[in-house]
Amino acid sequence: MGSVTLIIPTLNEGKNIGKLLALVDMPVIVCDDGSTDNTREVTEKYKSCTFLDRKDAKVHGLTASVVDGINRATTPYVIVMDGDLQHPPEALPAFVEKLKTADIVVGVREKVASSWPWYRRLISWGGTTLAKIILRLRGTSVVDPMSGFFGVSRELFLSTNQNKYVGPGYKVLLDLLKQVKSNVATVPYTFGARAEGMSKLRFKHWLWFLKSLVR
């Protein structure tokens, strides 16, 4: 798996990140936005893992962190995944395999953990539908453009306009897909429940999502 770097955005994931890193067999960049827990200490126990400290970054946010991490990577491919174990590490080999023939590989949530309340499912469904419409108008058809689990060739990512990524937002894949016409492959997976700790998703992130739609 020497051609792929795993990019993991984190904000106070000390309770999860160690368990995740123990299951991963590739270089990792943990892109941290100033965690106040022990995320850094846990990460530094793993030799294949680089801790990217963004506490003094100009723009904080999941997307800004992922963009920063991809710029730091040196491998031909990167895979982006959450640090709370909602994205199963067992799916990583399938991403690596598909990146050999596709520029973008999207993790498609086949099932969503039942712990999600109905309103969260509704918002997610509505957001996905809107994102698909916007992409369809641009000639791209992707099953789950809201996924936070995806792989991309670094060359393709670096060819995009980084000013078009909505840094404080969550939808880095949508910001990417809006800019490219590519060969997209998919990997189905079950979106688990957050292992431990608190969700960082807030109402403001849905406003940033609207910006991603229209930008």
Ligand SMILES: Nc1nc2c(ncn2[C@@H]2O[C@H](COP(=O)(O)OP(=O)(O)OP(=O)(O)O)[C@@H](O)[C@H]2O)c(=O)[nH]1
């Ligand atoms: N660097 C960075 N990482 C973030 C930020 N917000 C969230 N994250 C990380 O991004 C990943 C996804 O965030 P979550 O809070 O789990 O969002 P979510 O998965 O949509 O929500 P839940 O289903 O409730 O967990 C996790 O690894 C977070 O630690 C941020 O502002 N900066």
Ligand SMILES: [Mg+2]
């Ligand atoms: Mg999560």
